Amino acid sequence: MVKVDLNKRFIIMGFLNLISALRRIYIANRHKRRDFNMKKKLTIVMATVLSGVLLAGCNKAGDASTNANSASSSASLAEGIDAQSLQGAVDGSSAGASAEPLTEDGYLSYYTASDYVTLGDYKGFEVKVPIVEITDEDVQSTLLSSYASSFTPVEVTDRTDVRMGDTANINYVGKYADTLEAFDGGTDDSAEGYDLVIGSGSFIPGFEDSLIGAEVGTTVDINLTFPEDYSAAELAGVDVIFTVTINKISAPAYSDEEVAALGIEGVTDKDSLLEYIKEDLTTQAQEENKETARSSALDLAYDNATFAEEFPQVLVDRFISDYEDTLEYYMQMYSYYYGVSYSSVDDYISQNYGIAAEEVASYKEEQAVEQLKYIFLERAIADAEGLTVTDEDIEAELLDIATQSGYEDVDSFAEFYNSTYGRDVRELAAEQLIAEKAQDFLAENSTLVEVEASELEEETDDASEAASVAE
Known part of the structure; x- marks a missing residue:
């Protein structure tokens, strides 16, 4: 990297x-x-x-x-x-x-x-x-936020629940909690869906954690509040509801080949990457x-x-x-x-x-x-x-x-x-x-x-x- x-x-x-x-x-x-x-x-x-x-x-x-x-x-x-x-x-x-x-x-x-x-x-x-x-949680969080996207996710077929580190393919609609009207830029209803790495911190606080345990094929409502210092002023501090459908889940295999491809000296497998x-x-x-x-x-x-x-x-x-x-x-x-x-x-x-x-x-x-x-x-x-x-x-x-x-x-x-x-x-x-x-x-x-x-x-x-x- x-x-x-x-x-x-x-x-x-x-x-x-x-x-x-x-x-x-x-x-x-x-x-x-x-x-x-x-x-x-x-x-x-x-x-x-x-x-x-x-x-x-x-x-x-x-x-x-x-x-x-x-x-x-x-x-x-x-x-x-x-x-x-x-x-x-x-x-x-x-x-x-x-x-x-x-x-x-x-x-x-x-x-x-x-x-x-x-x-x-x-x-x-x-x-x-x-x-x-530095805790194991810190290491895992960095692995997910900074490295997971470099690895090819493999679809998970032996379970259906979303777990930390999974890539969840989702569709979602973000709505104002008081009017239930969708807000601009808060919707992904595309056929290909959106791939979200759970634990990456890519979405606002609470979004990813709320998906943990959700089942593939189900739709869940997530009640959240945008941070007070959020960049989009019209959403800062606003209560919203995200309606999220989980289409499928994948997880990176962290193969030795892909780890080595990162080009980090001395890093050849997942264990050495974590170290x-x-x-x-x-x-x-x-x-x-x-x-x-x-x-x-x-x-x-x-x-x-x-x-x-x-x-x-x-x-x-x-x-x-x-x-x-x-x-x-x-x-x-x-x-x-x-x-x-x-x-x-x-x-x-x-x-x-x-x-x-x-x-x-x-x-x-x-x-x-x-x-x-x-x-x-x-x-x-x-x-x-x-x-x-x-x-x-x-x-x-x-x-x-x-x-x-x-x-x-x-x-x-x-x-x-x-x-x-x-x-x-x-x-x-x-x-x-x-x-x-x-x-x-x-x-x-x-x-x-x-x-x-x-x-x-x-x-x-x-x-x-x-x-x-x-x-």
Whole structure:
């Protein structure tokens, strides 16, 4: 299975500066909750950039599985997006247009971080992270959601009940619970039916579980409620009834031949595939904990720091522009997959983040300033600890990107990037690398305390409630 590194792809497409800006906003709002519903929106976009999921659960607008589907796997979704459709959305964004070059004072290297931030305590924090414990259920769930579709299902003839892991061929009609009228996009009455892997998480919560135990040839009614944050606003939080007919059931045989065809080193049969999945999930959880340590330690350092009242306007303007370009790109992608149109980025912000139209401009400036606080904090820590980025570091980072982009060397890639986007790609790479070094330092000088996930959830809920009261 090929893992798509969309972080690199976005950089290759000229969005290195946007990723950097987006990451700042995400970190700034991860615990502060200063921007209404921004955290949720940016979490979705960060998943887009960093995990390889372009838009989780986004199928063609109007398709039945769009309204019944909440999130498909990274792998299957990435396979469903072709270069032409992706480029079509990119071309609609002004982020890729030629831009006026930034002046020298538009880059962070022009400034001394200590002029804008006074450091408080930034080392020796205790950071709570969830205990890494991968269960058999976790492994089976990943097998179903990310791998089962790669195997040929074989029709089950020795039983008639639907079980976890089966592929159920179904027809269904989704209706509003109060009127019993069918809602748009919630019906599949085709002759071929719809193949649903039970346990894949492809449909909204409760749908698949409700089919377990149902018999082939029967029709069942499933009473469900769409999630409050469901992408289609007209269905969010709505009570519905799905009338589902089970036509037949199949199950993957997981033959050694098909397992080997996945092309995963050392994986030759189902047992070794399950072992690989468990190891992979463990690694992912550990990496998530490291990222939690980075962001949590940075937040704590932020809370202990004192910042200047004002920041250079040229930098504020730069990060407002980056923020607008990032949202415009996301807006184009959202429009492409959901068919929702917005008149402008400001309109998008107003409608999705609950910001009054007359307050959008000040809101964007607040976001830019918040980014700059975190950026100067990182750079001040780097200065205090003697963390530096060498020319060799920058060239090595950019060489990988240039090679993936089809350029023979960094210079030719940099020339293209600089002329197209008006940004010195070496300066941008240096900015990102120094930020990462500062974050790594904070994580390495913090103590990770493993606790039960439920304890972290309670603390997060308490913090959210406190922030809400404060607002």
